[in-house]
Amino acid sequence: IGEKRAAEPDDAELVSLSKRLVENAVLKAVQQYLEETQNKTRQTDGSPVKTEDAASSSKNESNNDN
Numbered sequence: 001i002g003e004k005r006a007a008e009p010d011d012a013e014l015v016s017l018s019k020r021l022v023e024n025a026v027l028k029a030v031q032q033y034l035e036e037t038q039n040k041t042r043q044t045d046g047s048p049v050k051t052e053d054a055a056s057s058s059k060n061e062s063n064n065d066n
Helices: 002-007 010-042 051-065
Strands: none
Touching: none
16 A cells, blocks of 8 residues: 555645646647637738737746746
């Protein structure tokens, strides 16, 4: 039983992994949203939208929340 417990991650590690998964999911969703809106914007007015700048600013905002 002791050997099995040693192989299991502790609570702090699980919390850290969970936070990272949530952050990655949010970033992917934001990037997907920006790509979709960028495609719509290009179709309507032809002006490109910088997805990298918006994604990095969103990442910075989520980091400030922690």
